[in-house]
Amino acid sequence: MDNAIKYRIISEIINSNDEHLLNAIKSLLNIEEEVDFWEELSAEDRAAIDEGLEQLDKGQYVSHKSVREEIKNRFKF
Numbered sequence: 001m002d003n004a005i006k007y008r009i010i011s012e013i014i015n016s017n018d019e020h021l022l023n024a025i026k027s028l029l030n031i032e033e034e035v036d037f038w039e040e041l042s043a044e045d046r047a048a049i050d051e052g053l054e055q056l057d058k059g060q061y062v063s064h065k066s067v068r069e070e071i072k073n074r075f076k077f
Contacts, residue, residue: 013025
């Protein structure tokens with residue numbers, strides 16, 4: 001296929017606002033829409049993550065090193 005035709009097709013796609021045409025091309029090319037994982041989370045999960053991030057910002061966390069030390073001491077490693 002001639003490159004000029006490919007560029008013309010690309011140009012038409014880029015300049016198109018025809019949702020039906022774009023959906024047909026997407027279907028023809030087997031392009032699946034990527035879903036943002038955040039949108040798939042429940043409201044409770046998003047709230048818990050936001051709370052955790054706020055705690056991190058405030059310095060309210062336990063370091064990996066201190067957890068390792070606690071486990072080492074508790075289980076006599």
